Amino acid sequence: MPPEAAIRPAPSAPNLACDPALFTDLYELTMMQAYVEAGMAETATFSLFVRRLPKRRNYLLACGLDDVLSYLESLRFSEDSLEYLASLGQFSARFLAWLRDFRFTGDVYAVPEGTPVFANEPIVEITAPIAEAQLAETFVANQIHLQTMLASKAARVVAAARGRPVVDFGARRMHGTDAALKAARAFHIAGVAATSNVLAGRIYGLPVTGTMAHSFIQSHESEAEAFRAFVGIYPETVLLVDTYDTLRGVRRVCALARELGDGFRVRAVRLDSGDLAALSREARAILDEAGLGHVGIFASSSLDEDAIDALLRAEAPITGFGVGTKMGVSEDAPSLDIVYKLCTYAGLGRVKLSTGKPVLPGRKQVFRSEDGGRAAGDVIARADESLKGRPLLQLVMRGGQRTDAGRDTLDDARARAADELAKLPGALRGLAPTDPPYPVEVSARLRADQEDVIRRVRG
């Protein structure tokens, strides 16, 4: 239906990582050409925010900024990309030459990773010549959306586990390889203990971990033989006991302990099916009776924050959780209503009036007030206001280069998340929706600006 369609044969050996510059919606490029052709080079600010929180989220945990800054720093159009764009037949030689020299030269204000944020609060604001800021929309939204959504989900799972370690087992069912890698990173920020994803461990320096699969048990003549073989190589491993019959599996672990004597150093058994509350209690009793009180019980199998919460409310003696799909795809809220909206161009505030989709004009700041060490309420204000409370948005990139504030490490972000989450009102950290929600206001001056701009564009 839309007209700018063009097809070109695929290259034979695609390198998916080759060209992040092309990871953009076509209209960003057609709009950029229109800006460039018209000489519209004035400064724009775009604001990235979530319009409303999913029903089962009392806050979001901001995440993904580091990838956004790396993208902006290295944004270039390769000759291959330019050739592809030329083949689409809608870009002028002049615009393609302009793209060849493209660099991102703007400023970025952002909420640091690991900070809780709420509806309508800017997470990232990009200020740059309009064509530069326009191009970034697709990638910036994609990464902040993914990582914020996943960190926010994981924070709930970690809270439900009440100090017991949560391990990410989700790689096989997350949405593609990029999601699985970024998830492991976001989960680390949210307090997850380790990941099974080896490449994520390699890239981000995360703790990697794992147990064993049913296939290992199945490939041996018997479960006992499989246990013996695995423990021979990995004495401190976790043994998966549910392949044939969970409680018989636990008894085989006890038999192995008798057989190995002091050489028995297995850390835990793993339950992966059935009624985890009942089985964990029975397994605990069997292990305790065999003098294996130090052997933990690790549980997995379709877990999420609700299942973990229910298990621990039922006092299931589980010492750690492997969590896969439901955390990995944020099953109950697999998307956020995130948008990237123009709010200033050429010195004037900009809004749209589309039904149900309001925009706050101009560069903004969020001030968070505390009361006795607890976050008590936020005010979204103009960037040039000085209000009570701590400003959340920081200058993380200036003129296309990261500032010191833009060089947070992953561990900084993890520590911040732990710290900031502890400051939220207790109810917000619970699983149930809070009513009323956390208070977020718009400052009087920003509201007045919005009304002025609405009057101006209504004409």
Add this chain to the structure above:
Amino acid sequence: MPPEAAIRPAPSAPNLACDPALFTDLYELTMMQAYVEAGMAETATFSLFVRRLPKRRNYLLACGLDDVLSYLESLRFSEDSLEYLASLGQFSARFLAWLRDFRFTGDVYAVPEGTPVFANEPIVEITAPIAEAQLAETFVANQIHLQTMLASKAARVVAAARGRPVVDFGARRMHGTDAALKAARAFHIAGVAATSNVLAGRIYGLPVTGTMAHSFIQSHESEAEAFRAFVGIYPETVLLVDTYDTLRGVRRVCALARELGDGFRVRAVRLDSGDLAALSREARAILDEAGLGHVGIFASSSLDEDAIDALLRAEAPITGFGVGTKMGVSEDAPSLDIVYKLCTYAGLGRVKLSTGKPVLPGRKQVFRSEDGGRAAGDVIARADESLKGRPLLQLVMRGGQRTDAGRDTLDDARARAADELAKLPGALRGLAPTDPPYPVEVSARLRADQEDVIRRVRG
């Protein structure tokens, strides 16, 4: 909790595409080492299948095989990867040397991309020395899961649109860059007309398309000026009319048509908010009255198959749909219960008995019967059976090399999907769950094998 945890600092400039061999769960590698150390090199078959369909899916559209075959063909451990694995302190020099020479040498049977499949039907079966087949689990499941889930969702959206073009607008909210690229590919197979994702267009040779964003309108002095500027460069474009007031926007398009006379070649207006049924009717009337009966109405804004179906049942005069998030994350079913299970090792069928998680032993085939050109039922059988109907699984890789059947093009897959979907009973192609579901049986011989193996492992 599990013991094999190790941390190593992240490299400074991660290249995410560097090492697909490390895109695996740690336990695959620890199990491989155990197989290798024990000399367990016999042949295994692993079967990839979906245990049950999501409530709102009458079938799944198999997708993702091409990426699986590329991965298996090129699977190598780089020196960098081996060094990282060595740093984890749990792999022997002998095993790392074995990994250095690793190649996938196995056979793969698979259902071709674009084929509808049902619960428990193998989508891919990998037969190889057990360590080789074990390693592949994480990546193979990740890609088939993602692409099958997305193609299955898109097929519903395309069906709901009843021949009107559906365009993929989802890149900004899909789960990461890999998901957004693979989605565009999967959507193409499922019959989506085009994507806005430029990199996907580049890599897969897909039609790329787009309209304009609110920011373009907002950045101009007036909507009329923005329309004039965009049409000056892209005469056959689609104009977004809801930035300030949808029907005034439509009237401005009519005014532009009067102004440009024969030079007016705009193809459609785009509605992106509000009551799309009512607005499309009013827009149609305004356009028709202005003699613009040939100008289409393109709609977007939180669309999915249900919304599109409701609009078309209400006879909304919409000529094309832009669909983003809800299709892009498969919002109503953001994961499938996909598993990769050992079913043969060293010539013996293998199963597990875990509660609610049965496995069919041995290499298998699926026979699809037709009745008057309509798919009438499937039988899951032993690979060596010859039953009535068409066998769905084909040999796509032999000894680590693709066969001709493994060289399907994307257009082959798209044509197959159109063809095979047309053969499904009509009710299955509808949006409502069918009751009873499509009939899938297990052959008597396979059922007998399963019982034999269960008896054997129960001991």
